Amino acid sequence: MRRIKVKVRHGYVVMVGRDLLKDCGKFIQTGDTRIKKIFLVSETNVAPLYLDKTRKSLEDAGFEVVEYIFEAGEKSKNLNEVAKMLGVLAENGFTRTDAVVALGGGVTTDMAGFAASIYLRGIKVYQIATTLLAQVDASVGGKTGVDLKEGKNLVGAFHQPSLVICDVDLLQSLSDEVFAEGMAEVIKYAFISDRDLYEKLKNKIDKNSPDLEDVVARCVELKAYVVEQDELDNGLRQTLNFGHTLGHAIERNSNFTVSHGFAVAKGMAMISRHSPIYNELVEMIKLYDLPYEDDSTFEDLLGGIMNDKKKRGSKITVVLVNEIGKAELKTIEPNELKGYL
Ligand SMILES: NC(=O)c1ccc[n+]([C@@H]2O[C@H](COP(=O)([O-])OP(=O)(O)OC[C@H]3O[C@@H](n4cnc5c(N)ncnc54)[C@H](O)[C@@H]3O)[C@@H](O)[C@H]2O)c1
Ligand SMILES: [Zn+2]
Secondary structure (H helix, E strand, O other): EEEEOOOOEEEEEEEOOOOOOOHHHHHHHHOOOOOOOEEEEEEOOOHHHHHHHHHHHHHHHOOEEEEEOOOOOHHHHHHHHHHHHHHHHOOOOOOOOOEEEEEEEEEHHHHHHHHHHHHOOOOEEEEEEOOHHHHHOOOOOOEEEEEEOOEEEEEEEEOOOEEEEEEEEHHHHOHHHHHHHHHHHHHHHHHHHHHHHHHHOOOOOOOOOHEEEEEHHHHHHHHHHHHHHHHOOOHHHHHHHOHHHHHHHHHHHHOOOOOHHHHHHHHHHHHOOOOOOOOHHHHHHHHHHOOOOOOHHHHHHHHHHHHHHHHHOOOOEEEEEEOOOOOEEEEOOOOHHHOOO
Protein backbone atom coordinates (compact mmCIF):
# COMPACT_ATOMS: atom_id res chain seq x y z
CA MET A 1 0.00 0.00 0.00
CA ARG A 2 1.21 3.51 -0.81
CA ARG A 3 0.51 6.61 1.22
CA ILE A 4 0.78 9.71 -0.93
CA LYS A 5 0.79 13.03 0.91
CA VAL A 6 -0.95 15.98 -0.65
CA LYS A 7 0.81 18.96 0.89
CA VAL A 8 -1.77 21.71 0.68
CA ARG A 9 -2.99 23.97 3.52
CA HIS A 10 -5.10 21.24 5.09
CA GLY A 11 -2.85 18.41 3.90
CA TYR A 12 -4.08 14.84 3.64
CA VAL A 13 -3.08 11.36 2.57
CA VAL A 14 -4.22 9.33 -0.42
CA MET A 15 -3.93 5.60 0.23
CA VAL A 16 -3.53 3.45 -2.88
CA GLY A 17 -3.57 -0.31 -2.54
CA ARG A 18 -5.55 -3.52 -2.48
CA ASP A 19 -8.07 -4.84 0.00
CA LEU A 20 -8.27 -1.49 1.80
CA LEU A 21 -12.05 -1.20 2.02
CA LYS A 22 -12.42 -3.60 4.93
CA ASP A 23 -10.19 -1.34 7.04
CA CYS A 24 -11.70 2.03 6.09
CA GLY A 25 -13.29 2.46 9.53
CA LYS A 26 -9.97 1.89 11.25
CA PHE A 27 -8.17 4.35 8.96
CA ILE A 28 -10.73 7.07 9.67
CA GLN A 29 -10.85 6.35 13.40
CA THR A 30 -7.07 6.48 13.76
CA GLY A 31 -6.95 9.89 12.09
CA ASP A 32 -9.67 11.56 14.16
CA THR A 33 -11.06 10.15 17.40
CA ARG A 34 -13.68 12.91 17.81
CA ILE A 35 -15.94 11.67 15.01
CA LYS A 36 -19.06 9.91 16.32
CA LYS A 37 -21.37 9.79 13.31
CA ILE A 38 -20.66 9.07 9.70
CA PHE A 39 -22.94 10.11 6.84
CA LEU A 40 -22.24 7.36 4.29
CA VAL A 41 -23.13 8.52 0.78
CA SER A 42 -23.34 6.09 -2.13
CA GLU A 43 -25.46 5.38 -5.20
CA THR A 44 -27.63 2.62 -6.61
CA ASN A 45 -24.93 0.83 -8.64
CA VAL A 46 -22.15 0.91 -6.06
CA ALA A 47 -24.20 0.31 -2.90
CA PRO A 48 -25.22 -3.30 -3.73
CA LEU A 49 -21.54 -4.14 -4.33
CA TYR A 50 -19.68 -2.41 -1.51
CA LEU A 51 -21.99 -0.71 0.98
CA ASP A 52 -22.32 -3.60 3.46
CA LYS A 53 -18.58 -4.08 3.71
CA THR A 54 -18.03 -0.34 4.18
CA ARG A 55 -20.76 -0.02 6.76
CA LYS A 56 -19.47 -2.99 8.74
CA SER A 57 -15.95 -1.57 8.80
CA LEU A 58 -17.24 1.82 10.00
CA GLU A 59 -19.46 0.27 12.68
CA ASP A 60 -16.69 -2.04 13.86
CA ALA A 61 -14.57 1.08 14.36
CA GLY A 62 -17.28 2.46 16.65
CA PHE A 63 -19.07 4.94 14.36
CA GLU A 64 -22.81 5.41 14.15
CA VAL A 65 -23.63 5.23 10.43
CA VAL A 66 -26.43 7.05 8.59
CA GLU A 67 -26.72 5.91 4.96
CA TYR A 68 -27.74 8.02 2.00
CA ILE A 69 -28.17 6.29 -1.36
CA PHE A 70 -29.03 8.26 -4.49
CA GLU A 71 -29.86 7.19 -8.05
CA ALA A 72 -26.58 6.51 -9.93
CA GLY A 73 -25.60 8.88 -12.71
CA GLU A 74 -24.68 12.46 -13.55
CA LYS A 75 -28.35 13.46 -13.59
CA SER A 76 -28.37 13.19 -9.79
CA LYS A 77 -25.48 15.63 -9.42
CA ASN A 78 -27.66 18.65 -8.69
CA LEU A 79 -28.65 21.07 -5.94
CA ASN A 80 -31.89 19.22 -5.16
CA GLU A 81 -30.00 16.10 -4.24
CA VAL A 82 -27.55 18.13 -2.13
CA ALA A 83 -30.47 19.84 -0.37
CA LYS A 84 -31.89 16.42 0.48
CA MET A 85 -28.54 15.32 1.84
CA LEU A 86 -28.25 18.43 4.00
CA GLY A 87 -31.74 17.76 5.35
CA VAL A 88 -30.81 14.23 6.40
CA LEU A 89 -27.60 15.48 8.03
CA ALA A 90 -29.56 18.05 10.05
CA GLU A 91 -32.40 15.65 10.95
CA ASN A 92 -29.86 13.23 12.35
CA GLY A 93 -28.11 15.89 14.40
CA PHE A 94 -24.72 15.76 12.68
CA THR A 95 -22.29 18.19 14.33
CA ARG A 96 -19.11 19.96 13.23
CA THR A 97 -17.02 17.06 14.52
CA ASP A 98 -18.91 14.37 12.58
CA ALA A 99 -18.02 13.43 9.00
CA VAL A 100 -19.18 12.44 5.52
CA VAL A 101 -17.84 9.36 3.72
CA ALA A 102 -18.33 9.18 -0.06
CA LEU A 103 -18.33 5.70 -1.58
CA GLY A 104 -18.52 5.91 -5.36
CA GLY A 105 -17.23 7.43 -8.57
CA GLY A 106 -16.72 11.09 -9.39
CA VAL A 107 -20.41 11.91 -9.20
CA THR A 108 -20.52 10.69 -5.61
CA THR A 109 -17.21 12.21 -4.50
CA ASP A 110 -18.11 15.59 -6.05
CA MET A 111 -21.57 15.73 -4.54
CA ALA A 112 -20.80 14.33 -1.09
CA GLY A 113 -17.73 16.59 -0.95
CA PHE A 114 -19.86 19.60 -1.77
CA ALA A 115 -22.51 18.75 0.85
CA ALA A 116 -19.70 18.37 3.40
CA SER A 117 -18.22 21.70 2.38
CA ILE A 118 -21.40 23.65 3.13
CA TYR A 119 -23.08 21.74 5.99
CA LEU A 120 -22.41 23.81 9.14
CA ARG A 121 -19.92 25.79 6.98
CA GLY A 122 -17.88 22.67 6.44
CA ILE A 123 -17.40 19.24 8.00
CA LYS A 124 -14.86 16.59 7.13
CA VAL A 125 -15.19 14.41 4.06
CA TYR A 126 -13.48 11.06 3.40
CA GLN A 127 -13.40 9.86 -0.19
CA ILE A 128 -13.53 6.16 -1.06
CA ALA A 129 -13.15 6.31 -4.84
CA THR A 130 -14.62 3.40 -6.78
CA THR A 131 -13.92 4.31 -10.43
CA LEU A 132 -10.54 4.68 -12.10
CA LEU A 133 -11.45 8.26 -12.98
CA ALA A 134 -12.33 9.09 -9.39
CA GLN A 135 -9.13 7.47 -8.10
CA VAL A 136 -6.76 9.26 -10.45
CA ASP A 137 -8.63 12.54 -10.73
CA ALA A 138 -11.92 13.49 -9.06
CA SER A 139 -11.20 12.45 -5.47
CA VAL A 140 -7.84 14.24 -5.28
CA GLY A 141 -7.52 18.00 -5.34
CA GLY A 142 -10.45 19.29 -3.34
CA LYS A 143 -12.77 20.40 -6.14
CA THR A 144 -16.36 19.57 -5.23
CA GLY A 145 -19.64 20.59 -6.79
CA VAL A 146 -22.79 19.96 -8.75
CA ASP A 147 -24.30 20.77 -12.14
CA LEU A 148 -26.97 23.33 -12.99
CA LYS A 149 -29.36 22.87 -15.88
CA GLU A 150 -27.31 25.66 -17.52
CA GLY A 151 -24.10 23.64 -17.42
CA LYS A 152 -21.85 21.13 -15.68
CA ASN A 153 -19.98 21.88 -12.45
CA LEU A 154 -21.22 25.47 -12.25
CA VAL A 155 -21.68 25.41 -8.47
CA GLY A 156 -19.07 24.17 -6.06
CA ALA A 157 -16.39 24.76 -3.50
CA PHE A 158 -12.79 23.90 -2.82
CA HIS A 159 -12.94 21.48 0.11
CA GLN A 160 -10.00 19.17 0.63
CA PRO A 161 -10.82 15.65 1.86
CA SER A 162 -9.35 14.40 5.15
CA LEU A 163 -8.30 11.10 3.57
CA VAL A 164 -8.74 9.44 0.17
CA ILE A 165 -8.86 5.67 -0.15
CA CYS A 166 -8.14 4.18 -3.58
CA ASP A 167 -8.67 0.44 -3.31
CA VAL A 168 -7.86 -0.84 -6.79
CA ASP A 169 -9.69 -4.12 -6.09
CA LEU A 170 -12.93 -2.11 -6.33
CA LEU A 171 -12.18 -1.43 -10.00
CA GLN A 172 -12.71 -5.09 -10.92
CA SER A 173 -16.47 -4.59 -11.10
CA LEU A 174 -16.27 -1.64 -13.52
CA SER A 175 -17.59 -2.15 -17.04
CA ASP A 176 -14.87 -2.15 -19.71
CA GLU A 177 -16.18 1.17 -20.95
CA VAL A 178 -16.05 2.95 -17.59
CA PHE A 179 -12.56 1.53 -17.03
CA ALA A 180 -11.44 2.82 -20.47
CA GLU A 181 -12.82 6.27 -19.64
CA GLY A 182 -10.51 6.43 -16.66
CA MET A 183 -7.61 5.25 -18.83
CA ALA A 184 -8.07 8.37 -20.99
CA GLU A 185 -7.04 10.46 -17.95
CA VAL A 186 -4.16 8.07 -17.19
CA ILE A 187 -2.89 8.49 -20.76
CA LYS A 188 -3.24 12.24 -20.28
CA TYR A 189 -0.97 12.18 -17.22
CA ALA A 190 1.65 10.17 -19.10
CA PHE A 191 1.73 12.55 -22.04
CA ILE A 192 1.72 15.80 -20.05
CA SER A 193 4.19 14.80 -17.38
CA ASP A 194 5.66 11.31 -17.24
CA ARG A 195 7.53 9.49 -19.98
CA ASP A 196 8.14 6.46 -17.69
CA LEU A 197 4.42 6.08 -17.18
CA TYR A 198 4.00 6.19 -20.95
CA GLU A 199 6.51 3.34 -21.31
CA LYS A 200 4.64 1.33 -18.68
CA LEU A 201 1.29 1.84 -20.40
CA LYS A 202 2.63 0.37 -23.66
CA ASN A 203 1.97 -3.04 -22.08
CA LYS A 204 -1.78 -2.85 -21.86
CA ILE A 205 -3.01 -2.37 -18.30
CA ASP A 206 -6.41 -3.86 -17.54
CA LYS A 207 -8.63 -4.27 -14.49
CA ASN A 208 -6.68 -7.34 -13.39
CA SER A 209 -3.13 -6.15 -14.05
CA PRO A 210 -0.72 -6.43 -11.16
CA ASP A 211 0.61 -3.03 -12.31
CA LEU A 212 -2.70 -1.26 -11.73
CA GLU A 213 -1.80 -0.19 -8.21
CA ASP A 214 1.46 1.35 -9.44
CA VAL A 215 -0.27 3.18 -12.25
CA VAL A 216 -2.99 4.65 -10.01
CA ALA A 217 -0.38 5.65 -7.42
CA ARG A 218 1.74 7.38 -10.07
CA CYS A 219 -1.23 9.36 -11.38
CA VAL A 220 -2.18 10.39 -7.84
CA GLU A 221 1.40 11.56 -7.22
CA LEU A 222 1.32 13.60 -10.41
CA LYS A 223 -2.03 15.17 -9.59
CA ALA A 224 -0.94 15.79 -5.99
CA TYR A 225 2.17 17.59 -7.21
CA VAL A 226 0.20 19.82 -9.53
CA VAL A 227 -2.42 20.56 -6.87
CA GLU A 228 0.29 21.41 -4.32
CA GLN A 229 1.89 23.87 -6.69
CA ASP A 230 -1.40 25.42 -7.69
CA GLU A 231 -4.12 24.74 -5.15
CA LEU A 232 -6.62 27.23 -6.51
CA ASP A 233 -6.28 26.35 -10.15
CA ASN A 234 -4.61 29.32 -11.82
CA GLY A 235 -1.59 28.09 -13.75
CA LEU A 236 0.12 24.71 -13.62
CA ARG A 237 -3.14 22.94 -12.87
CA GLN A 238 -4.31 24.00 -16.30
CA THR A 239 -1.91 21.48 -17.87
CA LEU A 240 -4.34 18.82 -16.61
CA ASN A 241 -6.71 20.19 -19.23
CA PHE A 242 -4.81 18.49 -22.06
CA GLY A 243 -7.50 17.35 -24.51
CA HIS A 244 -10.19 18.98 -22.42
CA THR A 245 -10.90 22.20 -24.34
CA LEU A 246 -11.96 20.24 -27.42
CA GLY A 247 -13.19 17.34 -25.26
CA HIS A 248 -15.64 19.52 -23.38
CA ALA A 249 -16.91 20.97 -26.66
CA ILE A 250 -17.48 17.44 -28.02
CA GLU A 251 -19.25 16.38 -24.83
CA ARG A 252 -21.47 19.44 -24.82
CA ASN A 253 -22.28 19.27 -28.55
CA SER A 254 -23.33 15.64 -28.14
CA ASN A 255 -25.62 16.69 -25.30
CA PHE A 256 -23.40 14.54 -23.06
CA THR A 257 -24.09 11.31 -24.94
CA VAL A 258 -20.33 11.10 -25.59
CA SER A 259 -18.71 10.32 -22.24
CA HIS A 260 -16.04 12.55 -20.73
CA GLY A 261 -13.23 10.01 -21.14
CA PHE A 262 -14.06 9.31 -24.78
CA ALA A 263 -14.33 13.04 -25.51
CA VAL A 264 -10.96 13.71 -23.83
CA ALA A 265 -9.29 10.92 -25.84
CA LYS A 266 -10.57 12.54 -29.03
CA GLY A 267 -9.63 16.00 -27.77
CA MET A 268 -6.04 14.98 -27.00
CA ALA A 269 -5.60 13.42 -30.42
CA MET A 270 -7.22 16.34 -32.26
CA ILE A 271 -5.17 19.09 -30.58
CA SER A 272 -2.01 17.06 -31.25
CA ARG A 273 -2.57 16.43 -34.94
CA HIS A 274 0.52 18.42 -35.95
CA SER A 275 2.62 17.44 -32.96
CA PRO A 276 5.62 15.09 -33.27
CA ILE A 277 4.01 12.81 -30.66
CA TYR A 278 0.78 12.33 -32.63
CA ASN A 279 1.45 8.76 -33.76
CA GLU A 280 2.49 7.55 -30.31
CA LEU A 281 -0.56 9.19 -28.79
CA VAL A 282 -2.99 7.67 -31.26
CA GLU A 283 -1.41 4.23 -30.89
CA MET A 284 -1.92 4.41 -27.15
CA ILE A 285 -5.48 5.68 -27.42
CA LYS A 286 -6.27 2.75 -29.72
CA LEU A 287 -4.55 0.26 -27.40
CA TYR A 288 -7.02 1.23 -24.68
CA ASP A 289 -10.07 0.96 -26.95
CA LEU A 290 -10.68 4.67 -26.89
CA PRO A 291 -11.70 6.80 -29.89
CA TYR A 292 -9.37 9.36 -31.46
CA GLU A 293 -11.38 10.73 -34.36
CA ASP A 294 -14.47 12.86 -34.44
CA ASP A 295 -16.48 14.23 -37.32
CA SER A 296 -17.20 17.63 -35.76
CA THR A 297 -16.38 20.58 -38.02
CA PHE A 298 -14.21 23.45 -36.79
CA GLU A 299 -17.37 25.55 -36.50
CA ASP A 300 -19.07 22.89 -34.35
CA LEU A 301 -16.07 22.76 -32.05
CA LEU A 302 -15.71 26.52 -31.78
CA GLY A 303 -19.44 26.78 -31.09
CA GLY A 304 -19.05 24.24 -28.32
CA ILE A 305 -16.10 26.08 -26.82
CA MET A 306 -17.74 29.48 -27.04
CA ASN A 307 -21.25 28.42 -26.16
CA ASP A 308 -20.93 30.06 -22.82
CA LYS A 309 -21.76 33.64 -23.89
CA LYS A 310 -19.45 35.17 -21.30
CA LYS A 311 -16.52 33.58 -23.07
CA ARG A 312 -17.34 35.12 -26.44
CA GLY A 313 -14.52 37.23 -27.75
CA SER A 314 -12.14 36.04 -25.08
CA LYS A 315 -8.94 34.11 -25.65
CA ILE A 316 -8.61 30.42 -24.87
CA THR A 317 -5.74 28.52 -23.34
CA VAL A 318 -4.82 25.21 -24.95
CA VAL A 319 -2.44 22.58 -23.63
CA LEU A 320 0.08 21.32 -26.15
CA VAL A 321 2.38 18.32 -25.90
CA ASN A 322 5.33 18.30 -28.30
CA GLU A 323 7.44 15.83 -26.36
CA ILE A 324 6.08 12.92 -24.31
CA GLY A 325 6.09 14.01 -20.66
CA LYS A 326 6.13 17.77 -21.28
CA ALA A 327 3.14 20.06 -21.59
CA GLU A 328 3.00 23.72 -22.50
CA LEU A 329 0.19 26.21 -22.19
CA LYS A 330 -0.62 28.51 -25.07
CA THR A 331 -3.17 31.30 -25.04
CA ILE A 332 -4.66 31.88 -28.47
CA GLU A 333 -7.50 33.64 -30.23
CA PRO A 334 -10.35 31.18 -30.77
CA ASN A 335 -9.89 31.40 -34.54
CA GLU A 336 -6.25 30.33 -34.28
CA LEU A 337 -7.45 26.95 -33.06
CA LYS A 338 -8.14 26.05 -36.67
CA GLY A 339 -4.42 25.89 -37.30
CA TYR A 340 -4.08 23.02 -34.86
CA LEU A 341 -6.81 20.81 -36.23
N1 LIG B 1 -13.64 17.11 -8.69
C1 LIG B 1 -12.83 16.91 -9.70
O1 LIG B 1 -11.68 17.34 -9.70
C2 LIG B 1 -13.32 16.08 -10.85
C3 LIG B 1 -12.40 15.66 -11.82
C4 LIG B 1 -12.87 14.86 -12.85
C5 LIG B 1 -14.21 14.52 -12.93
N2 LIG B 1 -15.07 14.96 -11.97
C6 LIG B 1 -16.49 14.58 -12.02
O2 LIG B 1 -16.57 13.16 -11.90
C7 LIG B 1 -17.76 12.71 -12.56
C8 LIG B 1 -17.42 11.52 -13.42
O3 LIG B 1 -16.85 10.51 -12.61
P1 LIG B 1 -17.09 8.97 -12.89
O4 LIG B 1 -16.74 8.66 -14.28
O5 LIG B 1 -16.44 8.23 -11.79
O6 LIG B 1 -18.69 8.89 -12.83
P2 LIG B 1 -19.71 8.06 -11.96
O7 LIG B 1 -19.55 8.35 -10.53
O8 LIG B 1 -21.05 8.32 -12.56
O9 LIG B 1 -19.30 6.53 -12.25
C9 LIG B 1 -19.38 6.02 -13.57
C10 LIG B 1 -20.27 4.75 -13.59
O10 LIG B 1 -19.62 3.70 -12.90
C11 LIG B 1 -20.48 3.14 -11.90
N3 LIG B 1 -19.59 2.64 -10.84
C12 LIG B 1 -18.86 3.39 -9.97
N4 LIG B 1 -18.03 2.60 -9.27
C13 LIG B 1 -18.24 1.33 -9.69
C14 LIG B 1 -17.66 0.07 -9.36
N5 LIG B 1 -16.64 -0.02 -8.51
N6 LIG B 1 -18.13 -1.02 -9.98
C15 LIG B 1 -19.12 -0.93 -10.91
N7 LIG B 1 -19.68 0.23 -11.28
C16 LIG B 1 -19.25 1.34 -10.68
C17 LIG B 1 -21.38 4.27 -11.54
O11 LIG B 1 -22.58 3.81 -10.96
C18 LIG B 1 -21.61 4.93 -12.89
O12 LIG B 1 -22.59 4.23 -13.62
C19 LIG B 1 -18.30 13.88 -13.33
O13 LIG B 1 -19.43 14.40 -12.66
C20 LIG B 1 -17.17 14.90 -13.32
O14 LIG B 1 -17.63 16.22 -13.35
C21 LIG B 1 -14.65 15.73 -10.95
ZN1 LIG C 1 -11.08 14.97 -17.34
